[in-house]
Amino acid sequence: MNVFDFSLKLNGFPIAKAKRVLKDIQSKNEVDFIAFAEEKKRDIIMYHLNHNPFYKSFGKNIDLNNWNSVPVMTKSDLQQPLEQRLSEGFTTKNIYVNKTSGSSGHPFIFAKDKFCHALTWAVIQNRFGWYNINFNSSKQARFYGIPLNKVGYYKERFKDFLSHRYRFSVFNLSDEAFAATLQKFKTTTFHYINGYTSAIVQFAKYLEKKNIVLKSVCPSLNVCVVTSEMLFETDKKLLETQLGIPVVNEYGASELDLIAFQNPNGNWQLNSETLFIEILDEKNKVLPNGEEGRVVITSLYNKAQPFIRYDLGDIGVLSKKSTIKTPILEKLTGRTNDIVILPSGKRAAGLTFYYITKSIIENDGKVKEFVIEQVKPDTFKIIYVGDETLSESQKQTINRKIEHYLESGLHIIYEKQNKLNRQKSGKLKQFSSYLNKKK
Known part of the structure; x- marks a missing residue:
């Protein structure tokens, strides 16, 4: 039974439709994809200008024939009550609501319409599928935070159960905790590891100290996907050595989508299917590929609230090998506030x-x-x-x-x-x- 997909459907997220739409987008050739991207950019701006009072005021000087007239949106622009940012027809009862981590220093509550959120999961499943990971059947070893209050704790544990995940808390990285983690790997058929870079690196250091390669005690492991924190080359080598499996780098933002995922060729492939990604200078001018600047992203499908030319707060470089359909993130150098x-x-x-x-x-x-x-x-x-x-x-x-x-x-x-x-x-x-x- 496809438990993961069923749980999304049960909560009102049309995952089957999202997968069909994603497949159709990916089937377009380069020429058709360019036209598709331009159409989606125009559509999402028109939608929010017509149906979102907040954005109508924010983007009052937009010329639909001039993309550069679209103002850049920052996190501070969105730090106001969610109800003031929602489009017409959307309430907290018919959307997906969550909160950013606050790692940028500007936390806020955000919303996605249910189809947009389903598309997010369709893209994530598609990327993990590059490494033969199926969210409905593959068992995940998850190195993430977990709420410490009882209600939040058991809610996350239940979600993990439905999602074929077992969560290791990252708040205790002692040798004693890692000994228990290792024992769980010895007795569980895990297929992949996913979680915060720093915690998994600390586990790898523990394995190095014990002279253990994780795949030797958990042969079912196939890949490790690290996310949310920088992955340095020395740490990647340590992980590959001590885990005994390939290490894949992921880059995302909860309020947007999965942004980039390392493809089987080793390139950090950006998500062009549901996002439009630009690199801008300090004056909001688009920089040519190969030059470093601010990562600015447009969510092409979120109708619940606008994320249009949204300055994520990160600094990066697009590869000169990039195309509109297959943009490549050459480097992510940190946050603008760091x-x-x-x-x-x-x-x-x-x-x-x-x-x-x-x-x-x-x-x-x-x-x-x-x-x-x-x-x-x-x-x-x-x-x-x-x-x-x-x-x-x-x-x-x-x-x-x-x-x-x-x-x-x-x-x-x-x-x-x-x-x-x-x-x-x-x-x-x-x-x-x-x-x-x-x-």
């Missing part, structure tokens, strides 16, 4: 700072994981979890590298903790700048 602003005025992506430190701090295996916070223009705090306190020699090595790659005169504070504080969702924010926080 920029290091140095005393000299120099700017750098926060994850660059993290990566410099990572190459040194984890070499001896004594540091399990760490995060970096910018507390003042010239002051950074490195908070880490490890078996031992960093020596003065190690600290000096890190300080020299930071000075070499960034600039001199920076103050680095080191703080050892027993565990890192994760967000409510379970995600680990690897770099945070308090200079960018709202006051």
Whole structure:
């Protein structure tokens, strides 16, 4: 029985129709697809101008014949009561409602109409299908957060049961917890792993310490899909070695859809079927493929509320190999609110700072994981979890590298903790700048 699809249908999400529509979109040739994309962009703008009072006011100067006249929408624009953003005919009773994780610092409640949400799941199932994963039959080992209150906890456990998933909490990454995790893999026929990068990396480090390759104790495993956090090349190699299976990188946003998924050729293929994705500069000008800028996305099917030229808050690069039908994300370099602003005025992506430190701090295996916070223009705090306190020699090595790659005169504070504080969702924010926080 197709339990996963049935549960979607039971909740009013027309998954069968969504799969038919997706198949029809994917069958179009490149020329027809270009025409289709232009038509869907125009249709969704016209719909919201005619049926959404919020967007009619927001986009009052739009010229339908000039895409560049469409204003860019930010998360702060959407931080108002949901009822004020809904299109005519939609209420909280006939839509899908959820909340963003807040990792960008701008959390808000969002809505999708039920067909749009069904399309989201059709795209996700299609991408996982590239690796022979069937949501109705394949068993998932899930490394995600879980609500700690009883109602939320059991609700998620029930959803996991219907979805052929078993959830491992990411809030306890101790050796004792990982020993129990390993035992579950030994006794369960898992087909794939899915979850937050940092938690799965920590499990891989535990396996490395125990000299265990996971597939040797769970032969049914075929692939690991990591999501929501950056996947560094060194971590990917560790995962592939200790899990013994291919590692696939996913990029998505709950308010939109699955955005990019690594295809079997190793390319990060963007979702062009339900989204229109642009890379813009600071003046909202479209950048040519190969240049770095802001990731701005239009949801082509969401009629419940508009996400049109929506600035997701991420910075990325489209590959020069991209086509309209098959765009490729060459690089995702972080979030716009995670920029290091140095005393000299120099700017750098926060994850660059993290990566410099990572190459040194984890070499001896004594540091399990760490995060970096910018507390003042010239002051950074490195908070880490490890078996031992960093020596003065190690600290000096890190300080020299930071000075070499960034600039001199920076103050680095080191703080050892027993565990890192994760967000409510379970995600680990690897770099945070308090200079960018709202006051």
